Amino acid sequence: MSIQRRLALSITLVLLLSLTLGAALTYWHVVAKVRTEMQAALAVGTQTAAKAVDGRDGTDAPARRLRRLVEDFDGDRHIMAVLTAPDGHILAQSTLLQPDEPAPAWFLTMVAGPATRVDLRLAAPFDAVGALRLEADPHNEVAEAWSDVLLTATIMVLFFSMVLALAFWTIRGALQPLRDVLTALSRIGEGDYATRLSPTMYRELQPLRDGFDTMAERLAAMRAQNRDLHEQILNLQEEERAELARDLHDDVAPFLFSVGADAAMIRQYLAAERILEVAPRADAIAESVRHMQKHLKGVLRRLAPETLIDLGLAGAIDNLVAFWRLRRPAITFTMDLTDDPVDPPLDAVAFRVVQESLSNAIRHADPTTIAVCIVQSETMLTIRIEDDGTGFAPGQTPLGFGLASMQERVKAVGGRLAIRDRPEGHGVIIEAALPIRIDRDDTMQGDRASDAKVADFCGRSDAPPL
Numbered sequence: 440m441s442i443q444r445r446l447a448l449s450i451t452l453v454l455l456l457s458l459t460l461g462a463a464l465t466y467w468h469v470v471a472k473v474r475t476e477m478q479a480a481l482a483v484g485t486q487t488a489a490k491a492v493d494g495r496d497g498t499d500a501p502a503r504r505l506r507r508l509v510e511d512f513d514g515d516r517h518i519m520a521v522l523t524a525p526d527g528h529i530l531a532q533s534t535l536l537q538p539d540e541p542a543p544a545w546f547l548t549m550v551a552g553p554a555t556r557v558d559l560r561l562a563a564p565f566d567a568v569g570a571l572r573l574e575a576d577p578h579n580e581v582a583e584a585w586s587d588v589l590l591t592a593t594i595m596v597l598f599f600s601m602v603l604a605l606a607f608w609t610i611r612g613a614l615q616p617l618r619d620v621l622t623a624l625s626r627i628g629e630g631d632y633a634t635r636l637s638p639t640m641y642r643e644l645q646p647l648r649d650g651f652d653t654m655a656e657r658l659a660a661m662r663a664q665n666r667d668l669h670e671q672i673l674n675l676q677e678e679e680r681a682e683l684a685r686d687l688h689d690d691v692a693p694f695l696f697s698v699g700a701d702a703a704m705i706r707q708y709l710a711a712e713r714i715l716e717v718a719p720r721a722d723a724i725a726e727s728v729r730h731m732q733k734h735l736k737g738v739l740r741r742l743a744p745e746t747l748i749d750l751g752l753a754g755a756i757d758n759l760v761a762f763w764r765l766r767r768p769a770i771t772f773t774m775d776l777t778d779d780p781v782d783p784p785l786d787a788v789a790f791r792v793v794q795e796s797l798s799n800a801i802r803h804a805d806p807t808t809i810a811v812c813i814v815q816s817e818t819m820l821t822i823r824i825e826d827d828g829t830g831f832a833p834g835q836t837p838l839g840f841g842l843a844s845m846q847e848r849v850k851a852v853g854g855r856l857a858i859r860d861r862p863e864g865h866g867v868i869i870e871a872a873l874p875i876r877i878d879r880d881d882t883m884q885g886d887r888a889s890d891a892k893v894a895d896f897c898g899r900s901d902a903p904p905l
């Protein structure tokens with residue numbers, strides 16, 4: 440059921456309940472009023488009649504005086520006087536005032552009580568003429584109440600219709616922003632990040648609009664960033680290719696040339712039977728081949744660094760650290776690496792995080808120590824690299840290409856990356872938490888460190904995301 444219909448139904452229900460309650464109260468009020476009016480009219484009529492026949496004004500011509508008394512009641516709204524002879528036949532009867540707009544019979548039946556009448560006791564000589572009876576007639580009173588009820592009912596129906604119309608109009612207006620949000624969300628879903636919500640007149644919905652617009656701006660910014668990253672990757676690939684071509688040209692081509700030259704020399708020496716000079720040329724060829732092998736190994740590592748992972752993550756990181764130890768002997772490297780095998784693709788992501796963090800620390804921060812810690816629990820692979828270098832420059836938003844691609848890689852496997860300054864002194868902490876898919880069949884899981892142990896190894900793991 441729609442919100443609109445539900446609200447409309449609730450309001451209608453409340454209005455109908457109040458209408459029913461109002462009708463019941465009106466009914467009791469009308470019944471009581473008719474009864475009171477009839478009793479009051481009878482009391483006044485009785486008093487008037489009693490006074491007329493109490494004998495104070497004389498007792499001559501009692502029949503005429505009684506008939507005049509009955510005539511005095513002509514045109515009364517509530518009381519009808521009836522004079523009956525001792526044998527029971529009616530001698531005289533007053534006429535009631537007829538209501539202009541009588542109430543319907545069903546209403547009369549509902550609100551008029553049982554007929555009320557009073558038989559007056561006449562003193563002599565009036566009692567010889569006959570008996571005088573006063574009857575209360577509710578027609579006029581009920582007609583009056585009926586016209587009041589009609590007026591009240593008309594006012595109530597008008598009031599309720601206006602309340603309902605206003606409620607419908609307000610609900611419709613209040614739900615419009617939600618419809619706008621749905622339309623805008625589907626446009627965002629189609630990739631139209633320029634979509635914005637129009638200003639709303641409802642203060643409560645202002646934060647929704649602001650939140651939506653901020654989200655759309657962020658999505659647009661992320662798409663632009665992705666585009667930039669993609670471009671950078673393409674440029675980088677081009678540069679990498681050009682550099683590889685230069686390396687091959689500069690470092691391999693000369694050796695190939697010298698191998699060719701040495702081979703030609705050997706042929707010449709053999710033809711001239713200068714056997715003793717063959718060995719140094721063969722040694723030179725072997726030396727050139729060694730150079731080329733070394734160089735090609737470096738090129739291959741750059742082309743396909745994932746092959747390093749074949750050594751296992753810990754082995755690959757050992758190699759990486761050994762590489763830097765050789766070039767930066769002044770830096771102390773400490774390592775605390777899981778011995779458990781780490782499954783792809785988490786091993787490659789972890790390796791990339793460590794590789795970029797090490798090269799960043801060494802290139803930008805001049806540290807004296809760098810600690811690398813990798814711990815695997817049943818659900819999480821945690822990687823933490825901490826250096827005691829200069830740290831980020833104050834106010835720096837530390838997202839260059841290296842850190843941005845690190846973040847992308849971590850996000851791609853559903854992980855969290857935190858980049859922050861060390862709380863104690865200078866330096867930077869990079870921490871990545873990569874969730875492990877637990878649906879695989881892995882007998883090693885039971886041996887893995889618990890999540891609590893991860894915190895022990897790698898210190899706090901509650902770093903806020905960058």
Ligand SMILES: Nc1ncnc2c1ncn2[C@@H]1O[C@H](COP(=O)(O)OP(=O)(O)OP(=O)(O)O)[C@@H](O)[C@H]1O
Binds near residue numbers: 799803829837839843
């Ligand atoms: N460990 C660190 N200590 C101090 N500053 C750092 C550290 N790591 C990164 N930075 C700062 O953050 C910036 C962004 O790093 P990022 O790796 O994204 O880019 P980069 O290293 O400058 O370039 P790239 O990685 O693309 O070759 C760096 O330029 C540097 O100023």
Ligand SMILES: [Mg+2]
Binds near residue numbers: 795798799839841
């Ligand atoms: Mg970098």
